[in-house]
Amino acid sequence: MWFLRCLILSLALATACWTGANETAAQTPVKVVASFSILADMVSNVGGDAVQVTALVGPNGDAHVYQPSPADARAIAAANLIVLNGWGFEGWMPRLIDATGFTGVRVVATDGLSPQPLVTRRTQAPTPDPHAWQDVQNAMVYVRNIARGLSEADPERRDDYRVRADAYLAKLRDLDAWVVAQLSAIPEAKRKVVTAHDAFEYFGRRYGVTFDAPIGLSTDSEAAAKDMARLIQQIRAENIRAVFIENMSDPRLLRQLASESGAAIGGKLYSDALSDPAGPAASYIELMQHNVRELVVALAKR
Numbered sequence: 001m002w003f004l005r006c007l008i009l010s011l012a013l014a015t016a017c018w019t020g021a022n023e024t025a026a027q028t029p030v031k032v033v034a035s036f037s038i039l040a041d042m043v044s045n046v047g048g049d050a051v052q053v054t055a056l057v058g059p060n061g062d063a064h065v066y067q068p069s070p071a072d073a074r075a076i077a078a079a080n081l082i083v084l085n086g087w088g089f090e091g092w093m094p095r096l097i098d099a100t101g102f103t104g105v106r107v108v109a110t111d112g113l114s115p116q117p118l119v120t121r122r123t124q125a126p127t128p129d130p131h132a133w134q135d136v137q138n139a140m141v142y143v144r145n146i147a148r149g150l151s152e153a154d155p156e157r158r159d160d161y162r163v164r165a166d167a168y169l170a171k172l173r174d175l176d177a178w179v180v181a182q183l184s185a186i187p188e189a190k191r192k193v194v195t196a197h198d199a200f201e202y203f204g205r206r207y208g209v210t211f212d213a214p215i216g217l218s219t220d221s222e223a224a225a226k227d228m229a230r231l232i233q234q235i236r237a238e239n240i241r242a243v244f245i246e247n248m249s250d251p252r253l254l255r256q257l258a259s260e261s262g263a264a265i266g267g268k269l270y271s272d273a274l275s276d277p278a279g280p281a282a283s284y285i286e287l288m289q290h291n292v293r294e295l296v297v298a299l300a301k302r
């Protein structure tokens with residue numbers, strides 16, 4: 001009798017515990033760590049209130065040369081899901097993840113895409129270009145990968161993630177069509193731009209703009225004197241008017257390039273990071289809209 005009473009009590013307690021844990025799980029947001037601000041914004045769009053997102057490299061930050069902190073390692077250790085770009089963009093991230101013993105779900109946003117190899121002026125071998133998000137069609141692949149990762153980390157809210165992802169993908173489809181329409185209104189011969197580093201190759205291929213830059217795929221290198229001289233000559237010869245600084249790169253190089261070539265600074269492009277929340281590129285969609293408006297104004301001047 002004593003044994004039976006004990007058994008019934010244990011079962012009741014276990015049930016109470018189990019129900020309690022379940023209720024907590026339904027209310028607790030999924031903890032997501034994204035390597036940089038653009039991915040964090042995509043996660044927020046798909047996850048809504050169900051997720052709590054941390055970006056390791058925040059607004060206007062440079063993920064190429066980022067030095068992770070102990071707080072970053074703690075955030076990863078406590079996360080249910082981590083999202084990174086891949087293709088060597090945040091080269092410090094795989095080591096950091098391994099060091100934390102993270103066992104949750106890992107999403108590489110570029111999964112399923114093929115990297116565009118870029119032979120830089122400094123490296124002989126082609127290097128995979130990581131800036132795939134600058135083509136909105138690639139960003140849509142990122143969003144599908146993020147939605148899949150969230151559903152794996154939090155299967156109970158799978159349907160919510162699908163609905164939110166579909167709504168966001170519809171907005172991105174409209175954005176892609178808008179960018180195509182905006183740039184196709186500019187004569188092709190005029191669509192030439194100089195920026196700080198090679199971050200816009202995917203944008204250029206998708207939307208028909210030629211980009212050049214004094215430094216390569218990563219901001220961890222310095223401009224060679226001969227690259228600067230070549231660009232100055234090219235800007236003059238082709239009458240390139242659109243020289244842009246970037247939000248996360250040192251603007252001094254571009255200012256020097258502009259003053260030595262006689263070109264004006266066309267404005268600021270947001271390449272590898274969002275602006276702060278009050279700025280013109282607080283989300284991925286606003287980033288693309290801002291960049292395209294700036295480009296169209298500068299290119300239409302010639």
Ligand code: ZN
Pocket residue numbers: 064131197198199217218219271272
């Ligand atoms: Zn970059």
